[in-house]
Amino acid sequence: MTSSIRWISIDCADPYPLSRFYGTVTGWSTDDEDQPGHDECAVLPPAPGHPGLLFTRVPEMKAGKNRLHLDLQPLDCTRDEEVERVVALGATLIADRRGRGQGWIVLADPEGNEFCMNTSPAERDTSG
Structure with a gap:
């Protein structure tokens, strides 16, 4: 089962x-x-x-860091473009973990729940 x-x-x-x-x-x-x-x-x-x-x-x-969070990835734009879009929707940038074309950005939703934005599949395929 x-x-x-x-x-x-x-x-x-x-x-x-x-x-x-x-x-x-x-x-x-x-x-x-x-x-x-x-x-x-x-x-x-x-x-x-x-x-x-x-x-x-x-x-x-909410008190403290989430013990579980969502890892999102953009499908039709870059990670950085998607971060810009979700910040305009009300997210807050918490931490920048970018490096060498990879990595992620930690954001918080309007109530403070953390989530991450990863690179798109296209960025992972071309970043070497």
């Missing part, structure tokens, strides 16, 4: 705007039934068999 990952759940103070942020970042659909004030809001998986993102309201604020 085995199990698959259905949702990657993220605790937050306000699920609706955070789900919209990640929906825009990933280009994935958000659940049309979700509304401001809901205690859970979803970003739907891009295809069957893939996990979605589920944002759940919790009373406590």
Whole structure:
């Protein structure tokens, strides 16, 4: 027997705007039934068999570094272009771990949850 990952759940103070942020970042659909004030809001998986993102309201604020985070990669632009785009959407740059055309950028979403932006597949293929 085995199990698959259905949702990657993220605790937050306000699920609706955070789900919209990640929906825009990933280009994935958000659940049309979700509304401001809901205690859970979803970003739907891009295809069957893939996990979605589920944002759940919790009373406590984030404290300390995430023990689990998302590693994202741009599909149709460079890492640096994608970092610029997600910062304009409300992310904050936390740490720059770029080096020799590889590496990653650590960002925080509007509620302070860290995630990383890696190089695109095209950048990894051409960076030598």
